[in-house]
Amino acid sequence: xxxxxxxxxxxxxxxxxxxxxxxxxxxxxxxVDNTYDIPILCNGEEVDVLNFPLYFELRIIEHMxxxxxxxxxxxxxxxxxxxxxxxxxxxxxxxxKEYAKGYFTWRMNLNGNMGNHYIVRMVFxxxxxxxxxxxxxxx
Numbered sequence: 123x124x125x126x127x128x129x130x131x132x133x134x135x136x137x138x139x140x141x142x143x144x145x146x147x148x149x150x151x152x153x154v155d156n157t158y159d160i161p162i163l164c165n166g167e168e169v170d171v172l173n174f175p176l177y178f179e180l181r182i183i184e185h186m187x188x189x190x191x192x193x194x195x196x197x198x199x200x201x202x203x204x205x206x207x208x209x210x211x212x213x214x215x216x217x218x219k220e221y222a223k224g225y226f227t228w229r230m231n232l233n234g235n236m237g238n239h240y241i242v243r244m245v246f247x248x249x250x251x252x253x254x255x256x257x258x259x260x261x
Contacts, residue, residue, distance in 0.1 A: 144187045150199070151180050159206065160230075162240050164260035170240070172203040172212060172232070194220045203232060210234040224248045 154177050162170040179199040185192045198216035205212070212232040220226045226246040233239050238260070245255040 144185070144192075146183060146185045148181070148183050151182060153178050153180050160203065160242070162242065162258055162260070163256060164240075164258050169260060170208070170238070171206040173206055175201045175203060190222065192222050196220075205234070208236065210236040210238060212238075212240070220248065226251075 156174045156176065156178075158174040160172040160174060161168050162172060175198075178201040181197040181199055183195040183197075185194070196218035198214060198218075201214045201216055203212040203214055204210070212234045214233075215231040216229070218226065218228045224247060226248050228242075228244045228246070230240070230242045232242070240261075241259040243255075243257045244253055246252065247254050
């Protein structure tokens, strides 16, 4: 019985120490009045320009280890993009990730109410926010 108790205490202590060394935090922020435009490039040509939503909720997940951020994820909730060219409204599944190594990836799966479907992946270098890769698929 003492051995089982000792092992249980060791297990719980280990779990507690792991939580102290690596921690994940989650919260939601409301973003208002964002005016960023997103060019949609397919086969090297700009086919659309989407207005970023003026209001959306951003779910932030931040993973820290030893007091430093290792990675962050950003999920957009209730985000509707609008085409500046056609007025088409796109419902989005939007995921952004930022890594401690200095890279930020942005993936969007956009389904429009007029039948267009865009899948976009962008990669930025975070010291000067220069886009280093962009790939889109258009249907």
